[in-house]
Amino acid sequence: MQYGFYSDAIISFGPLKGYNCNAHGYRTHEFGDWKNYCLVFGESNTFGETLDDGQTFCEQLERQVHHKIYNIGHPGASPEECVRLLYSFGQVPAPQKVIMVWPNFIRRNYQDLQSISRITGAEDKHTRLLVHNTDEMNVAHFLQQVFFVQQWCEWKGSECYHFITNEYDCDLLKQHHKTFENMCLHSFENHARDLGDYGGHFGRGAHKAFAQSVKSFCF
Numbered sequence: 001m002q003y004g005f006y007s008d009a010i011i012s013f014g015p016l017k018g019y020n021c022n023a024h025g026y027r028t029h030e031f032g033d034w035k036n037y038c039l040v041f042g043e044s045n046t047f048g049e050t051l052d053d054g055q056t057f058c059e060q061l062e063r064q065v066h067h068k069i070y071n072i073g074h075p076g077a078s079p080e081e082c083v084r085l086l087y088s089f090g091q092v093p094a095p096q097k098v099i100m101v102w103p104n105f106i107r108r109n110y111q112d113l114q115s116i117s118r119i120t121g122a123e124d125k126h127t128r129l130l131v132h133n134t135d136e137m138n139v140a141h142f143l144q145q146v147f148f149v150q151q152w153c154e155w156k157g158s159e160c161y162h163f164i165t166n167e168y169d170c171d172l173l174k175q176h177h178k179t180f181e182n183m184c185l186h187s188f189e190n191h192a193r194d195l196g197d198y199g200g201h202f203g204r205g206a207h208k209a210f211a212q213s214v215k216s217f218c219f
Contacts, residue, residue: 001090005116008090013074020053028058028071034093037068038218041082042101045165045188045202046073055204060211065219067096076118078107079145086152094156097218100149101163101188105138105172106130135172142169143178161218165189184217 001008013025022030027047040046040058048056048071058071072085079102086098108119108130119130146162153160162183164170170187173179191213192198192206202210 004113005111006084007088009088010092011085011088016047016075019047026070026072026074027056029068031070031092033068035068036066037070037095038097038099039070039072039086039089039095040099040101041077041085042073043077043103043107043165044073044075046071046101047075048073048207049075050201051204051207055207057207057211057214060208061214064211064215067219070095073101076107076120077103078109078118078120079103079105079142080109081107081118083145083148084109086149090152094158097159097161098149098153099161099163099214099218101165102142102145102169104166105142105169106133108141136176138169139172139176139178142173159218161214163188163214163217167193184213186213 010024010031015021015025016027019027021027024031046058048058053059056071058069058073062069074081074085077085082100082103089095104120110117110119110129119127150160160182164173164183164187167187167189170185170190174185179185188202188206188210191209192202195205195209197203197206
């Protein structure tokens, strides 16, 4: 089934130069073993940009739990892109767990009938479309994406967990009292800052700490 750029067949990307990716362009195992597995969604930090193989939190987590972890993190992803990718796994057996590591709330997908692109707010040509967004609008848009994920997981019978990449977004949810039981309120960025990591992409130590947090919260 496909409508526009949304499909229930796994969406593929070209591999990112310098990284080992599977045939669908994700930095993870080849797809096919659908027993006792989890799907993890996010942006470049989930993907593990700047890290060597074996250092991402998904790989570190997999070594600690009895599950296959498929890393569906993709650089530049928005919250709605994570949802689009989740729904593309509609034809495969249900994952035991879906773990969303939500990207920056300000990000959006831009699409027309010919193409789809990501608005990250980082000097891309569609950034002007975000200038009037308020924090409240970004939180409302995020909650809409959460609904779609929760609905998908209920349909598939999968457990669902939510993490936040950015400290600012996590603070926004607390400020507006929009938190829920299956959400971890210590962001990925918080884990990095706890270790003195202030880089744009989090290092190996932050990934190690975050892997432990995900394990404690979800397994």
